[in-house]
Amino acid sequence: MADVFSNIFGQPKVSEFLRRSTASDSISQSYLFLGPAGSNKTQAAYALACAYICADGDCKKGGDGIPSATCETCKQVLAHKHPDVKYYEPQGQSGYLIDQMHEIIHDSGLMPVQGDKKVYIIDRVDLMGTSPANAFLKTLEEPNPNTCFILLGRNSTSVLPTIRSRCVIVPFRQIPPDEAVRIIMANSVADERKARIALAASGSSITAAIKMLTPGDNTGLYLREQIMRLIFESLRSNWAVLKTAREILKLIKAPTDEYRAKMEEELALADEFLSKTAKKEINTQNKRGLKRQEKKLMGMVFDCIVSIMHDVMMVLAGEPAHVVNYDFANEIATLSARTSQQKMVAALDGVLAAKKCITYNVSPESLIDSALFELKGAQE
Secondary structure (H helix, E strand, C coil): CCCCCCCCCCHHHHHHHHHHHHHCCCCCEEEEECCCCCCCCCHHHHHHHHHHHHCCCCCCCCCCCCCCCCHHHHHHHHCCCCCCCECCCCCEEEEEEEEHHHHHHHHHHCCCCCCEHHHHHHHHHCCCHHHHHHHHHHHHHHEEEEEEEEECCCCCHHHHHHHHHHCEEECCCCHHHHHHHHHHHHHHCCCCHHHHHHHHCCCCCHHHHHHHHHCCHCCCCCCHHHHHHHHHHHHHCCCHHHHHHHHHHHHHHHHHHHHHHHHHHHHHHHHEEEEEEEHHHHHHHHHHHHHHHHHHHHHHHHHHHHHHHHHHHHHHHHHHHHHCCCCHHHHHHHCCCCCCCHHHHHHHHHHHHHHHHHHCCCHHHHHHHHHHHHHHHHHH
């Protein structure tokens, strides 16, 4: 029978460990999930948040205490809309700010809004410096009752020992691309080619790729196709780059506006049932969710650019069979004839440097401009 941990794709050992912890009622108050990007740490964190917060007997009717994710609480958590499950990521150029940790410490001392438990998902703790970490240590070491901290990091060596020593460490393995494609195919109606396209456009996130391929929700695939067309159009001239950057921003603004309108509509429907405190918390969560949505869409733009560069390098290496964006094979062949491996590798470094700035307070248009000029420059 499927449960809340069934969708932690490609991580059977993690799923089983979290199931055992839930079934034995031994969920810890502090976890550190360690693994590379695309290893489903975030999905696992929200699944564990469901297991920790869910108090619905019908949702746990399997007899082992593991939620089936069918109750309203679980649905809220998995939709990233539960006011007592909060997600944080670095806001500073070099990582977490001390003010962010003070906010988490203060908030963790407040009563839950909707239930009797709270969960804090803190991403990229490998970017938490000494000062923010020191400010947070006491809270992590002695968390308030009914509070769970789930920290996410890329590798153990980048996480401060004082943080590691206070958490239950859960390792996530690197999922090989071919295995990721098989998982996507098994959980969607896509063939291998479309699965590879979705994976590339989703930053190697299996969960995001499957969502992109879900019948009735082809927004992601359509958006990816339009972004790809605009990227190739930008290669005509410097003026085309500037025009294209603006067009791409308009393109990704539409789903962001839809996301904002949906959140406002949901809040309006529940308005009369919510306290002022609950409304405030939900508004804060919605604002963070909107920022994540904007970041995700910007990430998709960069993932499309990177996938084009990957394909060009495959052609130049004499491996055209490994081209992912087969529906743009002609454009990729044309670009390949105008560049070299050396130029493309140098341009890729610039694109990845610009991508790292998505989280920071940098103009999205400037970042897209920078990436497109890197790609255009590689063909000159």
